[in-house]
Amino acid sequence: MKAIIYRDNGGPDVLQLVDRDLPEPGPGEVRVRVAVSGVNPTDWQARSGSGHPKRFAEVTPHLDGAGTIDAVGAGVDQRRVGQRVWLFMAAAGRPTGTAAEFTVVPAEQAVPLPDEAGFDLGASLGVPALTAHRALTVAEDGPRRLSPGALDGKVVLAAGGAGAVGHAVIQLARWAGATVVSTVSSPEKARLAAAAGAHHVIDYREGDPAGDIREVAPDGVDLVAEVALGANLALDLAVLRTRGTIATYANDGGMPVELDVLGSMVLNAHFHFLVLFLAGPEARAAAVEDVAAAVRDGALPVGEEHGLPLVRFPLDRTADAHRAVENRAVGKVLVDIGG
Template identity: 70%
Template sequence: MRAIVYDATGGPEVLRLVDRPVPEPGPGEVRVRLVVSGVNPTDWKSRSGATSGPLAYPEQTPHHDGAGVIDAVGPGAAGFAVGDRVWTFLAAASRAGGTAAEFAVLPVNRVAPLADGASFDVGASLGVPAITAHRALTVAEDGPARLAPGALAGRTVLVAGGAGAVGHAAIQLARWAGGTVIATVSGPAKAALATAAGAHHVVNYREGDPAAAIRALAPDGVDVVAEVALAANLALDLAVIRSRATIASYADNGGASLTLEVRPNLVLNTRLQFLLLYTVGEAALAAAAEDIGAALADGALPVGEEHGLPLVRFGLEATAEAQRAVEAGAVGKVLVDVAPA
């Protein structure tokens, strides 16, 4: 099979295309024939060594997210059969084989059914972004632990960075669950994407008084913030949240450290929730996969520019360029075409 591998951390140039034997699934595992692989910031950060340190395996295939068809089932791999369409998540976490390959062997708790009406592009765009968004929307003290139609009814969600992949998924999932969605963006082009994703209101945080604009839309305050840049946005978040609101921080864009004033947060009973999928726990991952599957079945998670998430495509042999694009801040979702459907 064709696969992308690296045997040392470094720049994109460490990635190389090789031929490797097709792996066989063991107990509790399935083999997925990949059609599309999704690229996330965590992929290039791991490859560079910035977040993962030395390689745990002699050779690593990158990428957590993908979509394809099961073509082999190991002993005891319940719930899946040959021919099932699936999407994957955290495929390369504590494993040598990610989705930048024609085949990947994964435990059954790292694959989920891909609804008949959902394309492989949609499937490969889920994973890290959608599960992160789900977690951000389900950690509030007064909010739901699971998402379903009506679960966020009467609640206002602020999505920081509404044109990003996680922001896009947060908008779609919150809208599907009945919430009122306000997205912040940096300009008109990204405002158009957040609106296309389903945001009820969009605020340009670089113009005027964004706190006043958000407060005008949510006079009682925001219930949940899905936050991509906590250090940069904390003052804005505290200015617009209600008492007992939750700020769910999933990235360190805009700064890796901050100074937190105790008194304003005591007054608000603020819940500041940090989240990282690698350590979030199996129960949270399973709940997210199940709820995302329900949203997929309802057609609530489309991708493409007309749905607020432009697709930027590369071939498998150009995986290094795909990772460069993500590292450079490409707007939309970067996908790697592994093989024809």
């Protein structure tokens, strides 16, 4: 089979296209013929060695993907052979991710994908959708699970609604019944956030964004899903309701975080920092179940018309796919691998 590998940390040029033996699934595992591989910031960070120590002599990257199960190991229902699936955390703690024609993962990390859902959608779930679910379920006064009606009466602020996680936050929050506000930095990104389903889209670089958000939520927003805490914290605190939650999954731009401690205490503000890989197994399992339900309901479409443009590369240009993600390409970067 064809696979992308790297042996040393470094820039995109360390990625190589090679031939490898077909992997065999062990007990409790499935082998998947990968159709599409999804690329996340975590993938290039792991490749570069940024905060992710390399644990294996050779690594095939990428956590997310979608394809068809073609073999199962001992203890796995043989009827899963031929099942269309989406994959998550494929390369987490393992040397073989989805940037290959075939990959092997624990059976529970291959989630059934409905026939009406394309492989592009499947490869776009994983890290973004599960992170979004986690961000939406950590509030003191909010639900631990998502389903239609779970966020009725809540106002959610999705920072960076044109990004992959922000896009999933908008879609999942709307599916669960929230009023969704999204902040963006340009008219083009505003168009994408609106296409994703945000009820209100605000350019934080124009006018009075706090005042505009307060017009939508006079009592403040219940939860902020934050991608750039250092840059956005002042705005978040200006619009957060008492006992509201700021769930932070990134700090894009790397701006230092300066916290108004007294102001945060008066608000009884809750800060929750999250990394999907370190979430407990129960929280991850709940996220997988709820995201799968949202997919069945047709609540997580992708593509430019749905607010998430797809940026595609063939397998032999995986290095260019990594460059696109590093350069903050707008949309979801995918690598086409097979049928």
